[in-house]
Amino acid sequence: MKKALKRASQRKTGTGGESKLEKLTKEAISFPGDIRGVEKSALDKREYRTFKLENEIEVLLISDSRTEASGAALSVNVGSFSDPEECPGLAHFLEHMLFMGTEKYPDENGYSKYLSENGGYSNAYTADEETNYQFQVMSGKLEHALDMFAQFFIGPLFNQSSTDRELQAVDNECTGNLQSDGWRNIHVKKALANPQHPFHKFNIGNVETLRDTPSKNGVNVRKYLLEFYDRYYSANLMKLVILGRESLDTLEGWAMEKFSPIGNKSIESPYAHPNPTGPAFTTDNLGIRVDIVPVKELRQLSINWLIDPVTYKNKNVDAAHYLGALIGDEGVGSVLTYLKEMGWANSLYAGSADNAFDFATFNVTIGCTEDGIKNHVEDITKVVYAYVGLVRENWDKIKWFYEQESQLGVINFRFKGEEQPFRYVTHLASSMHNGYPIQKILTQNLHQGFPYDAISTLVENFTPERSLISIIHKSVEEYADKTERWFGTKYTVNPLGDAFVTECLNVKVTDYAGKLSLPPRNEFIPETFAIKSFVRPTVSKVPESSGQLLKNVTSSTQVLSLKSLTHVGNPNKRSVALATTQRDITQVWDEDTWRPPVLLEVTSVSNLWFKQDVAFKRPIAIIRLTLKTKILNESPRTALLSTLYKSIINDTLNEQVYPAMMAGLAYGAGFDDNGIYLSFQGYNDKLEAFMKFVSDNIKTPARFEQSQFDRFKEALLKGMQNYTKADPYRLCYSNANYALENKGWTVDEKLEALAGINFEDVRAFGPKMFQNLSMEMSVYGNATPEDAKRYMKTAKSSFAADQPISESLQDQTVKLKDRCQYYLIRPTLDMENPNSAIVVVFQMGKYDRAESTLCSVFSSMCHESFFNILRTNEQLGYVVSSQKGVNNGVIYQAFIVQSNSKDPLYLDRRVESFLEEFEKVIMGLSEEDFDRGVQSYINDVLSASKNLFKEEGGWASEIQSEIYDFSSKIHLANTVAQLTVEDLRTMFKKYFPKDAPHRKKFVSGIVADVHAKALFGENYTIPEKVDNQHIAFGEDLLKKIVEANPDEAKEGGEIIYIQNSKEFRDASELYPSFVQMMEAGI
Template identity: 25%
Template sequence: MTTSLNLDKSLFFTLPNGLRVMVCQQRSWQTCYVSMSVKAGHFYDPEDCQGLSHLLEHAMFLGSRHLPKPNSINTLVEQCGGTINAWTGTEYANYHFDCQSDALTKLLPAFADMLRTPLMDKAAIRKEIQSIDAEFQFKLKDDLRRLYQIHKETCNPEHPFSKFSVGSGEIFNSHTMDELHQRLQSFHSQYYCGRNMALCIATPFAPSRIKELVAQSFNMLRAGAQAAAEWPALYLPEQLGIQINIVPLQTARRMIVTFALPGLHNDYRTKPLNYLSHLLGDEGEGSLLAYLKSCNWVTNLIAGSGIEGDDFKDFNVSFQLTPTGLNRRFEILNALFAYIDIIKVGVLEPWRYQEKARLAMLATEFDDNPKPLSAACEYAQHLFSYSFEEIPLLHATVEDYDLHSIERALSYFVPQNIRVKTIAPNLPTDRKCRYYDAHYQVAPLPAEMLEALATPEPITALSLPPPNPYLSDDYHLTLPERGFDQPKLIDSSRGLRTWFAQDHQFHSPKGDIYISFDTEAFSVGLQATAAKRIWLAALNDHLQEKYYRADIAGLHYRIYGHQAGFTLHTRGFSNQQTTLAMQLLHSILTFEPGEENFERLKGIQAQGLHNSLMNKPTNRLFSRLSVLIQRNTQAPVELLKAVQDCSLDTVQTLRKQAFGRYFVEAFMHGNWSSEEAIQFARTLNTTCRNATGAPLSRSVTRLPAGVRLFHEVTCEHDDAAVVFYLQAPGSTLQDTALCMVLDQILAAPFFNVLRTEKQLGYVVGTGFVPHNQHPGVTFYVQSPTTSATELLNADYFVSQSASSGTGFLPFLLDKYSAKPA
């Protein structure tokens, strides 16, 4: 759950028309976040016009009484330094925006006008149907969307979850425009009313001031009635205790075990599902994942995700399988239920629950990645399900240990209550799902299997996590020192440089440490890049169990490759971070991959590269753009073969060469004193004895001014796409700022012209794209109906090519089509 709003200064009230409102004051902010939740998701679609709620969401942006032009609200919000968007879910639709705080008085009435009096012009709706259909076509080869549709077809057909939520041109065009227009107006009239809507605003202004603005903006909203929400059971009895085989498009081997639950996620006091996902998803020694990895059956495990509604919840335990694991699914299920049996005993010990509550409290109190707009959307929806008094308790950091609540939740974790999806190539199937042409099969799990899983074989290697050694009682702040508010070089010798800066702005007991290695042996050429990729995968796999407890205690790490070598990045609480960084550094310098897991890890890398070749066209083009602009960056199609051909001897040889001579640059930033930083730099210098090399070049390809270069990528995807890249003449701060401003200025009109007016595609946008700090701007569009050549010749692209006087010239164009030119 998102927890980035401080509710101490919150005001709750209800307008005379029934609109529930939450105003949350955030004094230090300079931005406002606004979210309106409407109980009008796809569950309320008519049976013969499924996707209508989604179409209405699109139509809401096509002009209103006071802003009649399509996307006028988008332009207005962007002029005020913000963004606006919407989504349609199962039970709810949501409209949300952010803006500079002083613009709220202008934007909130416009937002209300958009929601209350949409014009729904028929010609504009006809165009928007093309956008919906383009969105549908865009997802035809998306395995997640295909899996979602199969999920719908294997649940209770009387439950509204079974409806097709997206809509398509075929569905909407089966009605006359007059009929469709009337349906949209009726849907809006019935559901977009005060009693069926809830508003959350996070703002630096006093709630009393915002209350008056809300009343002025929304008092004219019709009261109406709240939508009924009484649904039958999500699953019929015969839809539990089943197995579902699904054949994916990408190379994948997964098993998803779904436990069908009532709305246990609504228990905000005990939060039993959070606790159970914490235990089942553990990755440390003795965990379910550690055991299954040691058997070479599983490479990853995620616990707790799954669809949910006001009164139902799917709790998924998802396993990434090895080829061996695909044939040992019963053993994996046995291990799962054996671990659940251990949990049933372990929950009797309150300390483990209390430790989880403390971890949650630390994550909330020292959240360094707040998502206020997501939080506003979440609270807007909560206003339908909880009283004003309960809302502040939803994300309380002190959770109540209630053994009865936890044991009640565990009572649903039984074999008879599971649905097992297996996703892999070449599985037996006997039917196709609607819309997405995905092949699957449904069959009951054998009775003898369910009986065996009810009393699973105990596994001595499984155990619940011990007390977390990385939890601390000391999260103190270091006093800032003069001269360290900007990065300062504190050590420079041989092939090593260390920089340090204090946090003088956020005053948090946290920090970041970056240690970057430039290693020629791991960087130059396909073979070197492939070997580095496998070595990094093996290293991270080796460290996962050992340092998982640090990660959940707020001490995070990441070891990742880049074009000159690789980087160790630690972040989180500063009090134990230098110790963690040195422990990880020791592992980096000494770890050698062995034979036992080499083929498995190499296979995972090859599978990831193979699947990347099936990414959507725009993703493929941006990947190729990086290859063309950045040196020592390899294309996935070429890297795939190099990974497949790479041997253990090659990895070990190149690793030895890489650590024989290298260059290190480190940066330490956060809640440390200069004395602590200097001591860390000395330790780093002593540890990195072979840091005698020189830094490798990170220069980018400089594209010739005034010349358009074309590069074409071909693949099997049906869509065509163009990425238009403009490289700045230099990498100064002014060049960077101008690129950012150019992106902001052109984003809205580019989207409006190419997507809304010309209907060239669903994926349309602009972006600020730096390569190694050299700035640039991209324009991109992907279309299921228009060829790459036609996209290239669109007026907007032509106008950009003609604008050579700006200093930002069009240098490179990527075209993408299903067939080679």
């Protein structure tokens, strides 16, 4: 065995009787100066205020003077648990309806249109006991957005026409989830619950529950909607969070003005504990095993124990976390390590779930191997119970483990990055229902003291009699005798049996010959948090043999900032200049943010990039290491060999590095055409030793065994077999990518290669991966130039770099012909999925900064209209979207629709019709409206990174792409600010209308079986495979549909039908790679 990762000794606790945890907590938390403040991280620069409006809405305000995006969320303490029996899914339906116009703003699309035009978006979700509405918008546009948002809860319209259409949207959402194993499994669990308890309810809703059945029973669903809203949407059940750039006083004034009119019915929470309907699971539906047939190739065992709700009031939140960390440990002596060693499992999760007002469950969920799920379910279950027994007997003797988890929580809270506004307000509004004192809303996840009684109570619930064990595997199909009502899931239920229950109760950890033990102390918890003083790096000279892009890299002596934008402060430039975004350039964009990484060290075989962070000031560093080699993806076989090697080394490393990863350190490994990508990140206190240990073990693993190979080959096989079960619109993308890119392998090509790979093949391939390497490293964060050079030296001690750096292999995109329409339409291979889908791609050509920015503005403008027309108005499907992209240096605009009611050819015609109508919008667009779109785009492009990891990711992508355009954001903003509405019209007319001279259209579609039969007749059969994986409709069938109206169909250009994707791409001309384009000065 290799030498274990060296661990630094723990230092003593704080002086003067103060414990280490107390000291860390004091340093981590900034306590409020008055009763309206909140506890926050000592490094959090935002200001907070809490209060209640007169109508009893509890409000949390967040003022962030630096934010470019603002937002709000309002959470109502009512959800699907309150659905009337006559209308399952009503709460979810109501959530949809509030977006359909209000008395003050009656336009159905007005709210979403305003947000879209101002760089924003919105969403909502319905949970069991909560309905949460949220939005984000460009700062400076918050007040009006708040006014529109507040009207949801003051005067919604509930128009009959909107009700009818939005019901179809709910049904489309339900249909889209029918093949989701997550939704299917939870509804089997619901079927087993107490029928009197609301957990039993079907909670999504569909046309059957919200139209057909109510209609038969004389129930007026619209009336029920109004009554539900009037009854439960009461101010005293609402929590509101607002985040904006404005002062707290201004935000408070807006909250009072806009949300005080919401009515207060002063009703009690609809969720009382104890529940008068009885428990969610009674003794009749516990102590059972349920076997479920999945859609995908899943192998999962889950032990679910019924426990009291995990709440602040019950003081068992910390207890649940503590026990989850113990049972879910993945290090030496853990349940997972033992199960892996036996060849029975690959993954394990432990923790609380299903947290409702009167119950919760504590789950241990295990991802099994085929052998484990078929032959060792009872053995696996007994291993879990043996470990539970160990915990039950010793939990009070290892208080240090709780304190250790508490320390990690406090450290991570202190140094956390700034959250993205949309997610932050959404999370906080929901959390305000949890019962914590509002002053602790941000610190509620920090442990509050060792919960002796709560742990004792919780662990005593972990018995077979209080459990529900679920088995998910395809083999269940052979004996499943029940069908779940709403999703059609097949399953069977059996008691655990007295003999097995007795075995579980009597099993001892000593039965496992010392293989199971409690986790050791984690000695990788960081102890040094000093921020290093800035040291100006000395830049290395780029060799003459290097590519032109590398030579052009800006030196550290030229500092980039927003001041370099040519239009800033120039009164002759258009009014859309950044001054109109009210951005304080010197405050938000300090020079360091735009100071690019520099080449710190250059040799013939290695490059070292470096940037010291002085903006975020966290004791964290990120190291990326690229080992350049070209053998990893030469064929499907080498791609799979490298994937299997990575899986085995990760598995071997896991139990050794798990404590380090729990202490805030992390590593990643990836492979592609150009080599091995390694990353190491976390608190820099122990980062270097961590990188050294992981690197040495990646090259020379401590354990590399046949049993590991067997587990991961099986997992890889199952994953590829699940390919056809993916969402149809995702398959459309996958098919388009395979046809339009010069590299890539089909799933069937990989399956064929996988069949011929054995353990010795992988073992022999491993050393070859680390021969003939060149090396590139980037270091970012709390590190000095000398630290970075030392990291490079450490990497070179693990990996021998002996090959000159050469240009990487670059992906290229197929060059579609002008005035041509390409159709790649495949039949589904998932006969149970009722959804067809389409992705319509308009290829615009080689990257051009002006056209790229114009396409971004166009895409932003049409996104909301496309969604509103095809989804909201026409109800074609739940998935309706449009997006602009740049792939391998080629600009494109895509339109995506997934539908359970229409086939891809119909959807294609609707996309064309939309573009015809939207052309009128483009041609009639005012300069003011165009400026607003440009301003939104600039705000998005120049939005500051919220945390150190986001900032580093932007620099790293430029380095790994070998483009090195560190000032790309400035260039984009500068370009778009000089464009006009006439430029947009010219771009549109060049690529999108049917008579456009450079129109290049590519249609990728998946046809559901029900739609194929409607198109081609009931007797149609699936065609044969044509290119190792794909099957295609014959050209004669497609012509019949696409060219039903030949003149109209051909107006858009010559029609080309693709049957064999590989032959198509191999015969096609390719664009240059992105690097080649940029080298040529494009």
